[in-house]
Amino acid sequence: AQSVTQLGSHVSVSEGALVLLRCNYSSSVPPYLFWYVQYPNQGLQLLLKYTTGATLVKGINGFEAEFKKSETSFHLTKPSAHMSDAAEYFCAVSDLTSGTYKYIFGTGTRLKVLA
Amino acid sequence: NAGVTQTPKFRILKIGQSMTLQCTQDMNHNYMYWYRQDPGMGLKLIYYSVGAGITDKGEVPNGYNVSRSTTEDFPLRLELAAPSQTSVYFCASSQTGRELFFGEGSRLTVL
Numbered sequence: 044a045q046s047v048t049q050l051g052s053h054v055s056v057s058e059g060a061l062v063l064l065r066c067n068y069s070s071s072v073p074p075y076l077f078w079y080v081q082y083p084n085q086g087l088q089l090l091l092k093y094t095t096g097a098t099l100v101k102g103i104n105g106f107e108a109e110f111k112k113s114e115t116s117f118h119l120t121k122p123s124a125h126m127s128d129a130a131e132y133f134c135a136v137s138d139l140t141s142g143t144y145k146y147i148f149g150t151g152t153r154l155k156v157l158a
Numbered sequence: 159n160a161g162v163t164q165t166p167k168f169r170i171l172k173i174g175q176s177m178t179l180q181c182t183q184d185m186n187h188n189y190m191y192w193y194r195q196d197p198g199m200g201l202k203l204i205y206y207s208v209g210a211g212i213t214d215k216g217e218v219p220n221g222y223n224v225s226r227s228t229t230e231d232f233p234l235r236l237e238l239a240a241p242s243q244t245s246v247y248f249c250a251s252s253q254t255g256r257e258l259f260f261g262e263g264s265r266l267t268v269l
Contacts, residue, residue: 052198077257079258085262085263086248086262087201087258088260089258094256133200133201135258143206143208144189145203145216146250148193148200148202149200150198
């Protein structure tokens with residue numbers, strides 16, 4: 044069965060510091076992996092995705108993530124945090140389980156950016 | 159560009175009442191999903207559909223029902239509302255397992 048684990052429900056970084064949000068997954072077949080961002084009182088927006096090909100994927104707003112199959116990880120990074128990055132971030136996995144694509148989400152990491 | 163549209167955005171129900179959350183997408187996506195979001199719990203899949211006339215249960219289906227009579231619409235029905243159904247509900251759609259497109263959410267309170 045698919046599962047997603049996000050380490051750290053809350054992460055605080057200083058403005059300009061590195062952002063690292065951790066995500067580990069389990070899947071019995073090659074997965075699609077996603078990071079979504081949710082700003083207060085809004086829906087979820089796609090930050091980036093890995094489907095096939097290059098394992099380092101770049102997304103919007105300067106974020107990137109690397110798919111590491113050996114570590115079953117898909118950590119999200121950004122070199123320099125900005126105040127506008129404060130939001131909740133969700134990692135998700137999708138695979139073709141039982142002939143159907145289901146998306147399973149982690150419990151989320153709330154990012155706080157300190158001035 | 160409407161994308162995924164959910165109505166209503168907010169609703170207060172009394173225990174035992176019923177209601178339907180509406181979801182419509184204009185992207186001709188085959189896959190549609192209903193999630194509920196509770197603080198600290200992430201998103202839990204309630205029901206999903208792989209096409210018109212085909213629906214299946216997700217992780218937390220109890221107390222809910224769905225139908226998919228057209229490609230565009232995927233309403234979620236709450237029967238006999240309970241306080242445990244107080245949550246934010248998100249509808250989403252996708253094409254063959256690619257990225258999910260979300261609606262803006264429906265905030266439901268059951269008192």
